[in-house]
Amino acid sequence: MSTQSTSPAPYAPGPSLPESDFTGDGHSAATIGDAARDYVNRLRGGDMGSLPALLGLAVLFTVFALSHDKFLTTYNLTNLVIQSASIIVLAMGLVFVLLLGEIDLSAGVAGGASATITALAIIDHGWVWWAAVVAGLAIGVLIGLTIGSLVSFLGIPSFVVTLAFFLALQAVPLKLIGAGGSLRFNNEVLRGLSIKNVPVTAGWIAAVVLVVGFAGLSLWQHRSRMAKGLVHKPTALVAVQIAVFSGVVLGLTFMLSQNRAVNPEIFNISGIPWVAPVVIALLLFWTFVLTRTRFGRHLYAVGGNAEAARRAGINVTRMKIAAFVICSGMAAVSGILAASYTGKVSPGSGGGNELLYAVGAAVIGGTSLFGGRGRAIDAVIGGLVIATIPNGLGLLDQASYINFIVTGGVLLLAASVDAVSRRRRSASGV
Amino acid sequence: MTNANVEAGAQPLLELRGVNKSFGVVHVLHDVDFAVYPGQVTALVGDNGAGKSTLVKVIAGIYGRDSGEYLFEGAPVHVSNPRDVAALGVEVVYQDLAxxxxxxxxxxxxxxxxxxxxxxxxxxxxxxxxxxxxxxxxxxxxxxxxxxxxxxxxxxxxxxxxxxxxxxNSRIVLLDEPTAALGVAQTRQVLDLVRRLADRGLGVVLISHNMNDVFEVADRITALYLGQVAADVPVSSVTHNQVVELITAGRSGDLGIRDVAAATI
Structure with a gap:
């Protein structure tokens, strides 16, 4: 989905160009070979994007597939998709704060608090599911608004504000649910997000629409850029991108459309789990916001150089608050998805590893901890990597301390890759 | 070439008259008159602390004025913040590149x-x-x-x-030390660009420490000395040394502040 990235080409002024012309522009990597060389140069320069995450995913898949024969079954892989959903959504929210070079340590427990409100609205007050979800989202937005205001008006470092919220917000579910208790989360629609599937035919139709839409949009953009003589990618690269996208979408749809029941003769469990369309819709929406709207452009600007953004007339305070609101709002969605997966909300919901998993996911996916770089898709790729670890280790029946060590190690590794590639970037200026 | 305009009394695009600015007890700008003419590069020179940056920030609307007039195309305008100034078509390119x-x-x-x-x-x-x-x-x-x-x-x-x-489509561009951190070839590019801006009819203000740059592209020089205008002269009427004396001592021969001793902060 890197429609924004273009490949710089070597400066080659044409001999016949008049002296006053703005030459060397309108160039693009002419062939796929040039594009590949540009890509390698960018990698060398430290612009890694999601490559470390994809490599990590490949390594984890290989290791787990070799050590356990159940890992690559469609049943387990579908499980992986469902498990990763709440991490992905939380990470997607965190991308916005990380873009500004801030951090939100309270996102996990904000999700827990929001899910508690949603569950209580349904159980105690008999609200219809969507109204309960709106209530949960409103709590998330309110939390984000408070954090954002404290950070931008009082100038307290976000690390401290959100650490305080991390501690304080754990009181919400504990008070409302009571120590040792838990709320059932068995609303048909919300619980169904994790345990029910899109009918196979509808799943295929949606997949085909997605592929055709992506191909159409890419080709239309490519053609109009070429027609206007603007910077554009080589046609072959566009074709490859469309092919890869179609392969991934159709391949996943095919996998999820298989009957994955343990006893396939008796039961038929097939189709895309409902959480997947939710995650995809959020991904498309936030990708659009980040790359195609003024708001998104300004977010990047504030993350890249807040002073320059301020001088350009951007309201930096408002952008900061908005980022925290989006983060906590997405945390609420993530909390509800997590409750949907486990079927309950307990006082400890969101207070465990969730946040570090999500930060790890965003950073592994290619979002920088230093601000200014990050995409919504990073959260999806990184979230899959992070979710694979507990999934695979769970199959291997490892003690949970191993899980902690491995996840901590992965987070540290991702942060190191981020720091090193940032150094290389500033050295090479890519 | 364009100096004739000034002598013929061409109207300045932007003019400050008698501007004073203090920060607490520190009187930074004393009755400063400053003018920017269309199609000309006006160099603003002065030692560190002479008030160049303060003057630029007053023009940019970042600082208010304690007294003095702000005229645009001969008419007094009311500017109270950077947005008002930008609306007039005045753009500032800051040293630390925004x-x-x-x-x-x-x-x-x-x-x-x-x-x-x-x-x-x-x-x-x-x-x-x-x-x-x-x-x-x-x-x-x-x-x-x-x-x-x-x-x-x-x-x-x-x-x-x-x-x-x-x-x-700005009318005036203020450049704060545009060549300070640049190599020879890059300085060349930027100075060429500055000249082209003026040739397009824009009023350009160049703040610089580098006398070579100033003499190369500027049409007028305004020298500040301890918050006062020491001289506002066409570049052709002064020599390199005179400008250096104006910057360091506030006067040079007939030019400059009459009573330098009084020009203290």
């Missing part, structure tokens, strides 16, 4: 003023206009307008920052 490293040239040039089609950014028309502007300034040193600014050299960044100011 560019975002993580955005490309087009995105930086349109930062804060993006064109849209409905809700969606109109990237294609922005790219077109950015290229047009760069071409009209004869910028030939950047590879692609879609290059990220992080990959540009100091001179190229300065060029983009200046082009950004020009893109909005």
């Amino acid at each position: 560019l975002c490293d993580n955005l490309d040239i087009v995105q930086n040039m349109f930062l804060g003023r993006e064109t849209r089609k409905g809700l969606v950014l109109d990237d294609m028309s922005m790219e077109d206009r950015a290229r047009e502007t760069l071409a009209s300034l004869s910028v030939r040193t950047v590879k692609s307008v879609r290059q990220s600014v992080a990959s540009l050299s100091g001179g190229q960044r300065q060029t983009v920052a200046i082009a950004k100011a020009v893109l909005w």
Whole structure:
């Protein structure tokens, strides 16, 4: 989905160009070979994007597939998709704060608090599911608004504000649910997000629409850029991108459309789990916001150089608050998805590893901890990597301390890759 | 060449009259008169602490004035913040380059003023206009307008920052030490660009410590000495040494402040 990235080409002024012309522009990597060389140069320069995450995913898949024969079954892989959903959504929210070079340590427990409100609205007050979800989202937005205001008006470092919220917000579910208790989360629609599937035919139709839409949009953009003589990618690269996208979408749809029941003769469990369309819709929406709207452009600007953004007339305070609101709002969605997966909300919901998993996911996916770089898709790729670890280790029946060590190690590794590639970037200026 | 305009009494595009500015007990600007003429490069020179930056910030609307008039095209205008000044068509290119490293040239040039089609950014028309502007300034040193600014050299960044100011049909561009951190070739590019801006009819203010730069592109020199205007003269009427004396001592022969001893802070 890197429609924004273009490949710089070597400066080659044409001999016949008049002296006053703005030459060397309108160039693009002419062939796929040039594009590949540009890509390698960018990698060398430290612009890694999601490559470390994809490599990590490949390594984890290989290791787990070799050590356990159940890992690559469609049943387990579908499980992986469902498990990763709440991490992905939380990470997607965190991308916005990380873009500004801030951090939100309270996102996990904000999700827990929001899910508690949603569950209580349904159980105690008999609200219809969507109204309960709106209530949960409103709590998330309110939390984000408070954090954002404290950070931008009082100038307290976000690390401290959100650490305080991390501690304080754990009181919400504990008070409302009571120590040792838990709320059932068995609303048909919300619980169904994790345990029910899109009918196979509808799943295929949606997949085909997605592929055709992506191909159409890419080709239309490519053609109009070429027609206007603007910077554009080589046609072959566009074709490859469309092919890869179609392969991934159709391949996943095919996998999820298989009957994955343990006893396939008796039961038929097939189709895309409902959480997947939710995650995809959020991904498309936030990708659009980040790359195609003024708001998104300004977010990047504030993350890249807040002073320059301020001088350009951007309201930096408002952008900061908005980022925290989006983060906590997405945390609420993530909390509800997590409750949907486990079927309950307990006082400890969101207070465990969730946040570090999500930060790890965003950073592994290619979002920088230093601000200014990050995409919504990073959260999806990184979230899959992070979710694979507990999934695979769970199959291997490892003690949970191993899980902690491995996840901590992965987070540290991702942060190191981020720091090193940032150094290389500033050295090479890519 | 254009000095004739001034002597013939051409109207300044922007004029400050009798501006005073104090920070607490520190009186930074004393009755400063300053004028910018269309099609001319006015060099603003002075030692550290002479009040150059304060004057620029007063012009830019960042600082208010304690007293004094602010005239645009001969008419007094009321400016109270940077947005008012930008609305007049006055752009300031700051020394520490207000560019975002993580955005490309087009995105930086349109930062804060993006064109849209409905809700969606109109990237294609922005790219077109950015290229047009760069071409009209004869910028030939950047590879692609879609290059990220992080990959540009100091001179190229300065060029983009200046082009950004020009893109909005500004009337006056103030450049704060545009060549301070640049090498020889890059300084050349930027000075050429400064000259081209003036040739297009813009009023250009060049703040510089470098006398070579000043004598190369400026039409007029305004020298500040401890917050007072020591001289406001056509560049052709002074020598290198005279300007240095004006900067360091406040006077040089007949030029300068009569009673230098009184010109203390």
